[in-house]
Amino acid sequence: MSSQMVSEIPVIDFMDENLKPGTETWFSAGQVMRSALEANGCFYAMSNKVSTELHNSVLSLMKELFDLPLEIKTQKTSDKPYHSYYGQIPMHPLYESVGIDFDGPVNKEAIQKYANVMWSTGYDHFCESINLYAKLLEEMDQTAKRLLFDAYDLDKRHCDSLLESTSYMIRSFKYLVPHDNEDNLGLRAHTDVTYFTILHQNSVTGLQVKLKTGEWIDSDPSPSMFLILAGDALKVWSNDRIKACEHKIVIKEKKERCSMGLFSFNNKMVQTQEELIDEDHPKRYKSFDHYEYVAFHSKFPSQISSFLLV
């Protein structure tokens, strides 16, 4: 199964036909995932379910979106912070991103609503392709969560209930090539506010993750590699067993970098899983509304411990 590693990060083969609950393959993939998340907060899912044709089509549709006039693409399309356009940030001049909020499971209606704002007459091809693509990433997110709950030997119903209250957002990121004397930092080091973030790059390097040793490593941008990062909500859920993965973007190639991401949230409360609280791991975090956390994070990023800690 997953003997492969890229740097320190294990690769889990999501295409393995034996990757089914109850099999030995499932069990060992879960253990690999759990130790990777506990060590460095991330792992790779390897999959060719997104065809080259679909990946290229999504990237070129997103390019069309980024090429729209600024006053069009910057329109607010969700009331939630970090869920619409994000860019034109003086500290991050190379960076721009757009988000489509599904406000629940991935669904085509949300993409149509979004496309109607951007193109006024909608855009069928955009809606079809993004829906197909986001559904494949949603499936990957759900498999990863099922593997994880099994790896902690938790009742399946706990995972069912998390998946039922999961809300997704798809984002696309674009980075300009820096000028010769310009700083090449695309996006500063941070952790995400999510449970999982699945990142899928356009073969241009740039995404780096911080290992537990403190070392920053480049990620593999190949099209069959999906880097799955643990966010703050998963850290809280696991009672600090899992690390939220610190990552950043550094633009080293003279090529435009694009990337896609599926972000998972909870439309109910983020809570520590009770079975993961014991004498050695006393409860560290409060329970909270995920979107209240997102709002707090967007206003007071330096004070998040006061929001999270018991």
Ligand SMILES: O=C(O)CCC(=O)C(=O)O
């Ligand atoms: O550009 C990317 O691949 C990831 C961007 C990112 O980390 C974020 O927006 O949270």
Ligand SMILES: [Fe+2]
């Ligand atoms: Fe991020």
